[in-house]
Amino acid sequence: MSDQQFRAALEAAYRIGGKDPTDTFLAALAELSPALGRHIVTYIYGDLHQRPQFSTAERELMTLVVLATLGGCEREIALHAGVGLDAGLAADQIVEAFVHVGAYAGTPRAVNAVLAVRRTLAERGLLPVPDPAGPPL
């Protein structure tokens, strides 16, 4: 990965994830493993997000679903919820995605993920999340 490719990928990461959150993330890794930060920027934002099968919003939704399923990724969930909102996901799509995860990965994973996005939603004035008109669960 040349420096030129990295700079293009970093621009993509800035557009998708925001300049400040991206720089904060890279700074947290800078003293520990700059190579890991660089790989995430170049592969996930420079390559994967540029592929045409999915929009940024769709990719962030899938990322949130993986993170909720894995467990132990509450920090990443809060971060990617913000990225997903910036990309056009609605707050009730994000929490509904976690409810859906609950059916396949268990309710604790769903509850933990839902609670992990509270602050992200609150900071943007998106609480309470609208409850859908569909069948009650």
Added chain:
Amino acid sequence: MSDQQFRAALEAAYRIGGKDPTDTFLAALAELSPALGRHIVTYIYGDLHQRPQFSTAERELMTLVVLATLGGCEREIALHAGVGLDAGLAADQIVEAFVHVGAYAGTPRAVNAVLAVRRTLAERGLLPVPDPAGPPL
């Protein structure tokens, strides 16, 4: 859950998952745990899939992402790939979703999921899956 509610949910499961795969699934559980089959039909198809935040295709995509992340769910992945195709997902979206999972849950989970849909795609004449014009990985 009344019998009337169950019948409505079963009709939804037939529409989404197809009558034969649904009946095969319920028959496999019939001697072991009909309650589990009934719960899956009523909750996942009768309730969850009826909620308005996501289309059937979007829910099946999320289901495939959870299953790939969990690991050890190759049979379910093959089944839900068929459901997702029926709901309008393209073959290259399904495999690209697993490539995306690979970044967040590791390449073995991605490879296993991709290989698990081979037969489903082959039976429908959907191989080879078109490789996108985006950046090579």
Added chain:
Amino acid sequence: MSDQQFRAALEAAYRIGGKDPTDTFLAALAELSPALGRHIVTYIYGDLHQRPQFSTAERELMTLVVLATLGGCEREIALHAGVGLDAGLAADQIVEAFVHVGAYAGTPRAVNAVLAVRRTLAERGLLPVPDPAGPPL
């Protein structure tokens, strides 16, 4: 799920999990996903816990075993330890269950689960947990 069914399930959740913890749990989800809270009450407490194969204590023991195995569920473990104690589990059964989990899911999962119940046990004056007379490990 009718409102009448939900109220019956909520009464069951109050009896099993206690009114205050149940209300606190539902309040935490109220602004985010009331549907998820409602589902957990109706399915887990209204339906699952009413089935005759296991007592409440046995179900809570199994719940604690799942949570310890999953990892990343320390908050839920602390909560369900209290529910299990109310249902008749002894403190040394709860910690021994986690020791048993350790053999099949690894010692870190066991250690994390054991440490997660410290406050629950301390608040009830149940420390130190009696060490059994069986063979030392």
Added chain:
Amino acid sequence: MSDQQFRAALEAAYRIGGKDPTDTFLAALAELSPALGRHIVTYIYGDLHQRPQFSTAERELMTLVVLATLGGCEREIALHAGVGLDAGLAADQIVEAFVHVGAYAGTPRAVNAVLAVRRTLAERGLLPVPDPAGPPL
């Protein structure tokens, strides 16, 4: 662990797990890692199962719950279902335990575990498993 301690543990493993399944298990490991087989016999059967907090049936139930939650342990589930039945678990307790797991670890883990015990139950003439009189799920 002295040879005398190992022999006592092996006798316990024979009593709990049956002589033939235990010998088959140890033979499968004999060319690869006899140390691992020896550790499992001495620790799990010689020590853990001898502790007084739980009966053999209760320990096997917890083992089945861990294995179902972990995923990818279908062979072990089939084996321990037999051990659990020998220890006094009823067939409908075993499948109900997996239904309970489904609420906390997701329905795919429950379905896979239920299907994994079919042959064990069929060989003992225990199919169909009686469906409980409790609330339908």
Added chain:
Amino acid sequence: MSDQQFRAALEAAYRIGGKDPTDTFLAALAELSPALGRHIVTYIYGDLHQRPQFSTAERELMTLVVLATLGGCEREIALHAGVGLDAGLAADQIVEAFVHVGAYAGTPRAVNAVLAVRRTLAERGLLPVPDPAGPPL
């Protein structure tokens, strides 16, 4: 990733993993997701394995440890055991690594991993694996 970079990475993959197994792996993905195969070759073999902190043998050992911990990766374990042996790992190091995994991820993960390498070891005439002179477990 330019084609030139890919060809260099493919040469590295051939050297580390062997030409035939690498080509078989890529062929299995060719109709499904050539991009995924290309990413694995370029990132894991072209980049990661070239970094100086670990030898090929050490990286393959870590790979085997991750795969055993994840579960559901028996095919990959068989494959990487062969790569590890080619890189200089001894058969008893591979099985001992899985025994070590068992302490931290549970004995079922260890047993499954040990059994997954039987064929790989048998084909190379490496059975029985020598049992170490250290303390019995």
Added chain:
Amino acid sequence: MSDQQFRAALEAAYRIGGKDPTDTFLAALAELSPALGRHIVTYIYGDLHQRPQFSTAERELMTLVVLATLGGCEREIALHAGVGLDAGLAADQIVEAFVHVGAYAGTPRAVNAVLAVRRTLAERGLLPVPDPAGPPL
């Protein structure tokens, strides 16, 4: 396990893990499950670490890889990073091991593990971790 065997194992745990961290760990479990602490000392340090296939440094490296893969073990990662450094692992080997884990278990597990060792490395004056001269990721 006789008291004499336990004392020998405790001496091994002191040598490998340090007296203070070992005593702190055992004290945390003392009121909850001394049996679990005793098992970890006797099995992992008294038996497993004494076997000849791997050095202490190699075993700690494998332990760190398992813990990173499992997720939810940040406290244990910080602890074992210290043990690994004492045994001769270099700081850049520890973070590189987590980067390697990322390829097989996903980047969130890698990032969480890398961040979990920051304090351990900072307290020993080992930040910034040197970035290798190999190919950039």
